Amino acid sequence: MIKIMTYFLAAFSSLFFLAQVAVAQHTSDPQQMLTEKQRAIILISSFTAKGDLPKLKQALNTGLDAGLTVNESKEVLVHLYAYCGFPRSIQGLNTLMALLNERKAKGINDNMGREATPIPDNTSKYELGWKNLAKLGGRPTDGPIEKPTSGYGAFSPEMDTFLKEHLFADIFSRDVLSFSDRELTTVSALISLGGVEPMLSSHLSLAMIQGISKVQLEEVLALVEKLVSKTDADAARKVLLAVTSRK
Structure with a gap:
């Protein structure tokens, strides 16, 4: 069983690398490419939406290795309950907790990161x-x-x-994640859920307003196509084309 899991994780890591190479080949300006942390957020969100826990575990592991703090990783999963529901979100949190215990047993001390700033009591x-x-x-x-x-x-x-x-x-007031990271989280989940084109269209527009470029959104779709679902990526490309054609 251990050998099987080791093979699976190695294969996933190789696919992740190949996806990055494929995306880079289609991106003319490397400065516009997504960061490693953003790519991890995309995969965490996509696999949470799909309920694919083995791949989610590896995406979380990759994210922590790429510099996501524990609280940032947790915040992505908490945010997703608004779009995927409690069952998917809680399964994701349980997967993260188990992974953190495994990493701790290996001597890896993950950075917890900052806590969210509380909303003042007298706020409407x-x-x-x-x-x-x-x-x-x-x-x-x-x-x-x-x-x-x-x-x-x-x-x-x-x-x-x-x-x-x-x-x-x-x-959205929880400032552990930026608005742009929250929109990247939302867009990735909606792409992987499928059948929610009007909401995906709205959030693609919001993502662009928050500074995520068309090139970066195409990179999101390339990553989803390579590692999650070509069908979902192809459907989302039609929505992105409609959004960008209006601008």
Whole structure:
């Protein structure tokens, strides 16, 4: 069993390297390429969404080796519960805990990293969530805060409240990850979930507003194609083409 697992991990690492080479061959400007930590976030998010725990374990291991702190790795998995649900997120956290114990037994002392800054007690979470969403979309944050009068937010006001007060206030305010890393996490998960093209389209646009370039998003898709699912990557390419054609 140990030999089998060793072979599996070595094979995965080789695939990861080959994927990087393939991506590099399609990227004209190396300065625009994603970092090792960002690539790890993409694979952690993708395999969490798929529920592929053996590959998730290796992606987490690669991320820690690439410099992700324990709290950054944990934060990616916590963030994902908003998009993949508690079952996938909790399985991911359990996988990370088991991996950390294995690494500790090998004498590896992983960097815990910084904790999230708490939200002040007197904060209006709806207002904070509205402002965070405005920042994500590159809009001013000093305008009047209005609740939706159409769409799902008007049809289900409680959902609008949950999104503003919890997702965009409680979660996006946790400054362990940047907004760009959170969008990279979200986009990767949505690509791997499939069938959520309208939301993927919105988050691809938000990712670009947060500074993730078209070239880098193409690199995300190349990495997903090589290591996760060509079908998912091909479907997402159509969405990215539609998004970039509008810009």
